[in-house]
Amino acid sequence: MLPSNELYITGLKLRWGSISEDSYLRNIEAIREINEIRFHSPVTFFVGENGSGKSTLLEAIAIAYGFNPEGGTKNYSFSTYDSHSELCDALTLIRSFRKAKWGYFLRAESFYNVASAEEEYSKIQGIPQEYHKKSHGESFLSVVQQNFGKNGLYILDEPEAALSPQRQLTLLLEMSNCVKNDSQFIVVTHSPILLGFPEAEILSFDDGKIKPITYEETQSYRITKAFINDRERMLRFLMEE
Numbered sequence: 234m235l236p237s238n239e240l241y242i243t244g245l246k247l248r249w250g251s252i253s254e255d256s257y258l259r260n261i262e263a264i265r266e267i268n269e270i271r272f273h274s275p276v277t278f279f280v281g282e283n284g285s286g287k288s289t290l291l292e293a294i295a296i297a298y299g300f301n302p303e304g305g306t307k308n309y310s311f312s313t314y315d316s317h318s319e320l321c322d323a324l325t326l327i328r329s330f331r332k333a334k335w336g337y338f339l340r341a342e343s344f345y346n347v348a349s350a351e352e353e354y355s356k357i358q359g360i361p362q363e364y365h366k367k368s369h370g371e372s373f374l375s376v377v378q379q380n381f382g383k384n385g386l387y388i389l390d391e392p393e394a395a396l397s398p399q400r401q402l403t404l405l406l407e408m409s410n411c412v413k414n415d416s417q418f419i420v421v422t423h424s425p426i427l428l429g430f431p432e433a434e435i436l437s438f439d440d441g442k443i444k445p446i447t448y449e450e451t452q453s454y455r456i457t458k459a460f461i462n463d464r465e466r467m468l469r470f471l472m473e474e
Contacts, residue, residue, distance in 0.1 A: 244271035251323035262441035281438030293320035300338035340390035383414030393424035
């Protein structure tokens with residue numbers, strides 16, 4: 234397992250002078266407070282409410298590292314819709330002396346486009362994976378099992394969107410095997426299952442700033458626990474409201 238000072242990405246810095254004054258990025262509270270962030274674990278989770286900026290920052294990290302904005306390996310080069318922000322141009326990644334031998338940017342919202350690109354690339358070289366012939370969850374997990382391994386950097390945006398609870402446990406196992414073999418993960422998630430990864434660093438984007446929190450402090454854990462422990466009371470409260 235990689236020590237914190239040998240992570241492939243040990244942190245990042247933002248140059249706000251490179252971002253236009255009228256950019257919407259300056260209106261995202263958590264992001265506009267960033268000057269520098271350091272990572273301390275091979276697995277870092279970004280958590281927070283929708284719109285808090287976590288996926289925006291994750292995307293910028295992926296692009297700054299060299300990944301295609303819509304996902305895939307660093308060899309993928311295609312575009313179906315140019316939607317990424319200027320944040321990647323103002324972001325400097327802080328790296329250790331180690332270099333990842335492989336990597337993958339996996340995002341739920343554009344996975345269909347990645348699957349289509351893979352189909353075209355496989356006609357030139359490689360074995361077709363035929364992701365479109367599988368269910369969303371099956372193809373998502375197939376990407377992980379085919380592309381994730383040792384000495385890699387893996388950036389995941391809400392991978393639980395395609396996976397059942399059982400398959401999320403499978404993803405946890407795949408992540409664990411990779412981490413044991415010197416891989417690093419940076420993940421945006423709402424899943425209380427994935428967030429349970431041992432010794433992961435959890436960074437919250439809520440309350441207008443990015444700060445480390447414990448597993449038990451995440452909204453994903455607290456709301457899920459409250460619902461499971463007293464489902465009828467919570468439903469009654471919600472529906473009466």
